[in-house]
Amino acid sequence: MVFNFFKKPPSSFLGIDIGTTGIRIVQLGLQDKNIILENYASIETKDYLEILGSGVKLNNIKMSDSKIAKDLKKIISKAGIVSKKVAMSIPISSALSSIMILPDIPEEEIAKAVDFEARQYIPMPINEVVFDWSIIGREIQSGNSNVVDNSRQIKKIKILLVAIPKETTNKYMNIVSALDLKLIALETESFSLARSLVAKQNGAFTIVDIGSRTTNITVVENGFVVGSHIVLGAGGEEITKIISHGFDIDFKRADVLKKDIGFSDNKGSEKKISEVILPILSIIISEIQKINESHSRASKENIKKVVLTGRTASLSGLIEYFSKELSVPVEIGNPWKNIIYDSTLDEVLKKNSPFFSVAVGLALRGFEK
Ligand SMILES: Nc1ncnc2c1ncn2[C@@H]1O[C@H](COP(=O)(O)OP(=O)(O)OP(=O)(O)O)[C@@H](O)[C@H]1O
Ligand SMILES: [Mg+2]
Structure with missing residues (x-):
């Protein structure tokens, strides 16, 4: 799929999402202070990522960097993508994230404290990872409960720490340098999805990304990612497999049935596809419920909406x-809602919302103030 519909943009930014089943590129630009869609493209290729079964379970790019770069070069030139500045995403399963609690120290001392404490939170040698962090909240905890003294309240700073193995970041660096692009940002998909699907809305939202190999669940509160979780093996590939086994048909046929019928065959007495795939959907639902409940307990605020992608x-x-x-209300996220585009594209873009939401979020990073 290749589209190209604007002349050379004045200033633009690219988002590139390398997923298990393909690569998606979105180029956004500015026009009269509005963010406009300038170009987008995608290629479907299987197995860009593979789950490695060793030690800490991390998702890594399986194909050689040069093969991915070659595919990207082709699509960039075919689509006429001109921007050089790019943000790329890393699967949540490629990163290690944890919540760090610090005492209430002055703002300028936080970076040093995070550097110092990080090794306790990252189960890998610190010189083998790159890490980033953001403040996700400040909490007030009561001091000694036996002492009735309201002034004795201890403030804590809550930090989200994300570490990515250098081996992984190097692969992305190699890809962009082979393409003569400039990598401005590398982030885990949760941040891209929060930007494109929730933005700065008040309240807490749960984004559920049901992909090919995994389902990723991200909680976003007042525009900040406050947690991300992976449900391994609960994705489209597993659904195809279970249909194939349940009906004793090959994967290709099972994939067609999945896309044509899915979970909608509630009528008739024949063995239904919905029955066969129910166990996988139930796993995803129970994970969402667990995460929503635990968020409500911890922050005393209920999740407003579940956003699917x-x-x-x-x-x-x-x-x-x-x-x-x-x-809670459930909806399919629309990453295009704050972006101006040609109205003739409305139907195709909306239909492909779940496909491009990471790439749109990445490209939006170029326009953050
Ligand atoms: N219309 C459809 N109905 C149901 N499933 C679909 C449909 N179109 C595609 N899929 C399935 O969606 C999955 C791919 O989703 P997506 O492109 O979001 O994953 P990915 O980003 O490549 O993978 P991952 O996030 O696991 O790395 C595949 O299993 C595919 O069969
Ligand atoms: Mg994905």
């Missing part, structure tokens, strides 16, 4: 089923 979210009947099972 990833192409398995397009499964027919899925949104109705999730809405029935979860006690």
Whole structure:
């Protein structure tokens, strides 16, 4: 799929998402202070990522950097993508994230304290990772409960720490340098999705990205990512496999049935596809419920909405089923909602929302103030 519909942009920024089943590129630009869609492209290729089964479970780029760079070069030139500045995403499963609690120290001392404490939180040699952090909240905890003294309140600073192995970041660096692009940012997908699907809205939201190999669940509070979780093996690939086994048909046929019928065959007495795939959807639902409940307990604020993305979210009947099972509103996220584009593209862009939400979030990073 290649589209190209604007002349050379004045200032633009690229988002490139390398997922398990393909690469998606979005180029955004500025026009009269509005963010406009200038170009987008995608290629479908299987197995860009592979789950490595060793020690700490991390998702890594399986294909050689040069093969990915070659594919990207082709699509960039075919689509006429001109921007050189790029942000790229790393799967949540490629990064290690943890919550660090610091005492209430002055703002200028936080960076030093995080550097100092980081090694306790990262289960890998600190010189083998790059890490980044952000403040996600400040908490007030009561001091000694036996002492009735309201002035004795201890403030804590809550930090989200994200570490990515250098081996992984090097692969992304190699890809961009082979393409003569300038890598401005590398971030985990949770941050890209928070930017494109929730932005700075007040309140707490749960983003559920149901992809090919995994389902990633990210909680965003007042515009900040406050947690991300991986549900391994609960994705589109597993759904195809279970249909294939359940009906004794090959993967290709199972994939067609999945996309045509999905979870919507509630009628008739024949063995249903919805019955066969229910166990996988149930795992995802129970993870969402657990995460939502734990967020409500910890922050005393309920989740306002569950926002679905990833192409398995397009499964027919899925949104109705999730809405029935979860006690909060559920919707498919629309990454294009704050972006200006040619109205003739409306239908195709909306239909492909779950496909481009990471790439749009990455490209939006170029316009953050
Ligand atoms: N219309 C559809 N209905 C149901 N499933 C679909 C549909 N279109 C694509 N899929 C499935 O969605 C999955 C791919 O989703 P997506 O492109 O979001 O994953 P990815 O980003 O490549 O993978 P991951 O996030 O696991 O790395 C595949 O399993 C594919 O079969
Ligand atoms: Mg994905």
